[in-house]
Amino acid sequence: MSSLIFVNWKKKELMTTMMMNSMMKAIQKF
Helix, strand or coil: CHHHHHHHHHHHHHHHHHHHHHHHHHHHHH
């Protein structure tokens, strides 16, 4: 049960990191 929550949290963290990276790249283009 707790492992499922951990996996969901890691997925959210990964998505956030990917969004941050894409935003950084977009900012660098300007």
